[in-house]
Amino acid sequence: METFRYTHLPAAHAHAYVALFDHVSNAAHLRQRIVRASQLEGPEGDHEREAVNFAFVDARLITSILHLQTAIYQAILAKIQGSLRTKTVHSEILWALSPNNNITEAIKRFGVSDSTASLIVVRVGPPEMSDIEHRMKTLVSGDPLPLTDLTKLTDWFAVRKCYKLNADPALKAPGLSIAQQQLAAGEIVVSTVAMKSIAA
Amino acid sequence: MESPTSRLLESATPISQGAEAKVFRAYLHPSLQRSSSELQSNASDIREPILLKYRFHKQYRHPTLDTTLTKARVAGEARAIIKCLRHGVNVPGIRMVDATEGVLGLEWIDGKTVRFLLGGGAEDEDEDETLEEGDEGQVVKEDPLKEYGVSQDDIMGMIGSEIAKMHSADIIHGDLTTSNMIVRHPTPPKGVQLVLIDFGLAYTSTLAEDKAVDLYVLERAFSSTHPASEPLFASVLSAYKEKMGKDWLSISKRLDDVRLRGRKRSMVG
Numbered sequence: 518m519e520t521f522r523y524t525h526l527p528a529a530h531a532h533a534y535v536a537l538f539d540h541v542s543n544a545a546h547l548r549q550r551i552v553r554a555s556q557l558e559g560p561e562g563d564h565e566r567e568a569v570n571f572a573f574v575d576a577r578l579i580t581s582i583l584h585l586q587t588a589i590y591q592a593i594l595a596k597i598q599g600s601l602r603t604k605t606v607h608s609e610i611l612w613a614l615s616p617n618n619n620i621t622e623a624i625k626r627f628g629v630s631d632s633t634a635s636l637i638v639v640r641v642g643p644p645e646m647s648d649i650e651h652r653m654k655t656l657v658s659g660d661p662l663p664l665t666d667l668t669k670l671t672d673w674f675a676v677r678k679c680y681k682l683n684a685d686p687a688l689k690a691p692g693l694s695i696a697q698q699q700l701a702a703g704e705i706v707v708s709t710v711a712m713k714s715i716a717a
Numbered sequence: 718m719e720s721p722t723s724r725l726l727e728s729a730t731p732i733s734q735g736a737e738a739k740v741f742r743a744y745l746h747p748s749l750q751r752s753s754s755e756l757q758s759n760a761s762d763i764r765e766p767i768l769l770k771y772r773f774h775k776q777y778r779h780p781t782l783d784t785t786l787t788k789a790r791v792a793g794e795a796r797a798i799i800k801c802l803r804h805g806v807n808v809p810g811i812r813m814v815d816a817t818e819g820v821l822g823l824e825w826i827d828g829k830t831v832r833f834l835l836g837g838g839a840e841d842e843d844e845d846e847t848l849e850e851g852d853e854g855q856v857v858k859e860d861p862l863k864e865y866g867v868s869q870d871d872i873m874g875m876i877g878s879e880i881a882k883m884h885s886a887d888i889i890h891g892d893l894t895t896s897n898m899i900v901r902h903p904t905p906p907k908g909v910q911l912v913l914i915d916f917g918l919a920y921t922s923t924l925a926e927d928k929a930v931d932l933y934v935l936e937r938a939f940s941s942t943h944p945a946s947e948p949l950f951a952s953v954l955s956a957y958k959e960k961m962g963k964d965w966l967s968i969s970k971r972l973d974d975v976r977l978r979g980r981k982r983s984m985v986g
C-alpha cells in the first residue's frame with residue numbers, strides 16, 4: 518500500500534491510501550457485497566458500508582500513477598468544495614476517470630466487475646488510519662503489488678477504446694513507435710481526467 | 718476556511734505576472750513513499766513540478782460576473798489544450814483544474830522560451846542585456862541553443878510545423894508570440910520539442926482569415942522582439958506552408974491582405 522499525503526488539504530481528506538492487487542479471485546463476491554451494502558438498512562448497513570468504503574478501480578484502464586492521482590485529487594477537491602457529482606468521494610474517483618458524464622456507466626466501466634482480475638483500492642481519509650492496509654487485504658483476495666507495477670497491468674487496447682483515442686491524429690501520425698503512441702495516449706488520458714469538472 | 722487551491726498557491730513559487738493571470742511553479746502530488754529499499758532522496762527525484770495559472774479577481778468586475786468569466790476562461794484554455802493534444806500538437810498536458818478558484822494546473826515544461834533562446838531575454842529583463850556582460854559571479858554563458866542541439870533555423874521550422882498542426886485542427890491561438898513557445902529540454906522521454914503554451918485567448922475557427930491573423934501577430938512579434946531574427950521568419954512560413962499543403966494558398970492570400978491593412982493602419986496612426 519502507498520499513501521499520498523496532501524499537506525495543503527484539510528486533514529479529513531488529506532490522505533489517499535492506495536493498494537494494487539493482481540490475480541484477484543473474489544471480484545464477483547466483492548461486487549455483490551458493494552451492491553448489498555448500499556441496500557442494507559440500520560446499523561448493519563452502516564457497518565457494511567464502512568467495510569466497503571473504498572474506491573475499487575479496474576487497474577487495466579489506468580495508464581500511470583499520475584492518471585490515478587489526478588482522479589483522486591479532483592475527487593477530493595469536489596468533496597471539499599461541496600461539488601460532488603456522485604454520492605461519495607470514492608464514487609467521484611470513478612466519475613472523474615470516466616470520459617463521459619454517466620455515473621452508472623463510470624461505475625460499470627471503471628469499477629469492479631465480475632471479471633476484474635487486477636484491482637486498485639483507494640481510501641480517502643485523515644492521517645493515521647492505521648488498520649487500513651489490513652482492511653484492504655481482508656477485502657480483496659489477490660496478490661498485492663507495489664503501485665509502480667501499475668503500468669505493467671495497463672490494457673492499452675481497452676484504454677484506447679474507452680477514451681476514444683483511436684480516431685485521434687495524435688496517435689495516428691506516421692512513424693510513431695508504440696512507446697510514443699503510449700506517451701501521447703497517456704497525456705490525453707491524464708488531461709481528460711484533470712479537466713473532467715469543466716468538460717462540456 | 719482557506720480553500721485547498723489557495724493553500725497550494727501559497728506553497729508555490731511565482732514565475733510571472735500578466736494582466737490576466739499570475740503564473741506559479743508548484744508541486745501537486747506528494748512523492749511516493751517507497752519501501753525502505755529506496756532512499757528518500759531518490760523518491761523526491763520523481764516529483765514533477767506543475768505550472769499553476771491563477772486568474773485573479775478583477776476588482777472592477779461584479780463578483781458574480783467575475784467568477785463566471787474566470788470559469789469560462791479556465792474552461793476555454795483547458796478545452797483548447799485537450800483539442801491540441803488529441804491532434805498531436807505539442808502543448809503542456811493538463812494536471813488539475815479548479816475553475817471556481819480560477820486555477821489551471823499544467824504540465825511543467827522544462828526548457829526555455831523561444832524569446833529567451835533568440836536572445837530576447839527573459840520577459841522582465843532589459844532587451845539590451847547581453848550575455849557577454851555577465852556580472853561578477855554570473856558565468857558568461859555560451860550560446861544556449863548548443864545545449865538544445867538545435868539551430869535557430871531548426872526552431873523556426875518547428876514553430877511553423879507546430880502552428881500548422883494547430884491550424885489544421887482549426888484552433889486559433891490568439892496570442893502567438895515568442896514568449897508563448899517553449900523549446901523543451903532534450904531529455905527523455907519526450908526529447909527536444911517546440912511546445913506551444915498560453916491558450917488563454919484561443920478559439921476554434923475554420924476561416925483562413927483567422928489563421929492568417931494568427932500568423933501576422935507572430936510576424937509582428939518577431940520584428941519587434943527580435944529584429945535581428947526577422948529574416949528567419951521566412952523559415953517559419955515555409956515549414957508552415959509545407960505542412961498545410963493545399964490550405965496554404967487561401968491563408969497566404971489572406972496574410973497578404975492582413976499585412977496590407979496593418980501597414981495602412983500604421984501609416985494613419
Ligand SMILES: Nc1ncnc2c1ncn2[C@@H]1O[C@H](COP(=O)(O)OP(=O)(O)O)[C@@H](O)[C@H]1O
Nearest residue numbers: 733735738740768809823824825826896914915
Ligand atoms: N507549462 C509551462 N511550463 C513551464 N513554463 C511555463 C509554462 N507555461 C507558461 N510558462 C512560463 O510562464 C510564462 C507565462 O505563462 P503564460 O501561460 O504565457 O501566461 P500569460 O497569459 O500571463 O502570458 C511563459 O511565458 C513561460 O515563461
Ligand SMILES: [Mg+2]
Nearest residue numbers: 735896897915
Ligand atoms: Mg503568455
